[in-house]
Amino acid sequence: MRSPAQIYATNDPLPIVILGGGFAGLFTALHLRDLHSCPISLIDQSWNFVFKPLLYELLTSEVKLELICPRYDQLLHNSGITFVLGTVAAIDLHQKEVKLNSGLKYSYRHLVLALGSTTSYLAIPGAEEHTRSFRTAYDVFALGQHLRNRLQLATQTEDLAERRALLTVTIIGAGASGVEMAATLADLLPTWYIPLGGNPEDIRIVILQRGSEILKESTSDRLRKTAQSALKGRTASVEVLLGSEVKAVHPGAIEFERNGQLERLAAATVVWTAGNATHPVIDALPIAPENRDKHNRLLVKPTLQLPEFPEVFAAGDCAIDPSNPQPATAQVAYQQGAAIAHNIKALIAGKSLTPATVNLRGTLIKLGLHESAVEIFDHYEIKGHLGHAIRLATYLELMPTPARNFVNRTGWFTEEILKQIAGV
Incomplete structure (x- = not known):
């Protein structure tokens, strides 16, 4: 294998290419904007960055579209970084070429x-065709229009069974996304x-969870209990059916197995939040099996380099450092982007690389309109309206957009609270 000096001691004009404009990719690019020794290209299949943690606020009109879905060409204006709109077909790691x-x-x-992940429907018949995803602004507006239409139809139907189905929303998966969706709706x-x-008591939100608890791998027992209590206190009814394995999804109905019995639930709306899969392009890379985890994610060094191809870095949902695994969250990805940029600059300058460090402030989860729970530094919990204010300001602080104007006015608020709680 070539040494780092052999790989990087070059003045060739080849660019740095960043695939994927999520948190990891975008923040890598932004932290490289002062690097002028070689061109930089950011490639994404969409014109717009999507701030996924705040898509719920987009659905509820708590934030505006332009705040959380800014265009890449605006974000990168005057940065010297080229934005390329396109879909990656293949990567030739040996020839160092992206197609x-x-x-x-x-x-x-x-x-x-930094290509992120794709939705996995777990080979469940009808799941892809008859459920709704929630990953883009288009998904948000499509779901909102669909739900409003179902509510309108419910007011015009005389059939009680049909009305009940129209007013039933089923959410598959009780991870953070499923719980936030249920509480929001x-x-x-x-x-x-x-x-x-209409009578709001007729609305029914049902969560189907295969496992025995909600938020199994997402949060602490304390925050889990807070979420369970919050789901019981919403305006409309929320039912959590644990131990429920979905077998098939049909137009207007779901089949699932619970306690050894096959059940059928009529629901005009089904939202899928149950699974993610690695990007097909990542799956196709010629990486040895021992350098992938059980989910087929790429194993990286602490410096976030691929062991077999040290000129390649990976972060976000498609990669994991086995010596320091981190949750697939926005606050992790944006810090990884900064670490990758730092190490690329070090390589170009002939300096030593440093392991990526991630400092987790805690867990933030939306639990209804204008309500959230925030567990700071995994020790202190703040919930309700104050928790919502901290969650919103914390996320907006990450945004490389006009949201920073808002943060400049409110950032002191969250920072002081965090400092007081942490005793620093």
Whole structure:
């Protein structure tokens, strides 16, 4: 294998290519904006960055679209970084070349893999065809329009069984996304239904969870109990059916097995939050099996380099450092982006690389309209409206957008609270 000196001691004009404009990819690019020794390209299949943690606030109109879905060309304006709109078709790690579906090809000096994950439907019949995802702004508006339509239809039907189905929303998966979705809809749908003359008590939110508890791998026991209590206190009813394994999804109904019995639930809306899979392009890379985990994610060194291809870095949902595994969250990904940029600069300058360090402030979870729970430094919990204010300001602080104007006015608020709680 070539030594780092042999790989990086070069003045060739090949660029740094960043694949994926999520938190890891975008923040890698932004932290490289002062590097002028070689060109930098950021490639993504969408025009817009999507701040996924705040998609619930987009659904509820608590934040505006332009705040959480800014265009990449605006974010990178005057940065010297080239944005390329395109879908990655293949990566040739040996030839150091990226191919796009458009036919364009990009050779690279350094490559950053930040393609994120895709939805896994776990081979459940009908799941992909008959459920709704919640990953993009389009998903948000499509779900909102669908739900409003179901509520309208419910006010015009005389059939009680049909009305019950129209007012039933089933969420598959009780991880953080499923719990946040359930709590949000349980407060939001009544505000839409009451003006139509409907009874909010008729709305039914059902979570189907295969495992025996909610938020199994996402949070602490204390925050889990807070979430369980919050789900019981929403405006509309939320039912959590644990030990429920979905077997099939049909138009307007779900089949699942619980306690050894096959059950059928009529629901006009089914939201899928149950599983993620690695990106197909990542799956196709010629990486040895011992350098992947059981989920097929790429194993990286503490410096976030691929062991077999040290000129390639990987972060976010598609990679994991087995010596220091981190949750797949925004606060982890943006710090990894900064670490990758630092190490690329070090390589170009002939300096030593440093392991990526991630400092987790804690866990933030939305639990209804204007309500959240925040566990800071895994020791202190703040919930309700104050928790919501901290969650929103903390997320906005990450945004490389006009949100920073808001943060400049409110950032002192969250910082002082954090310092007082931490005793620093």
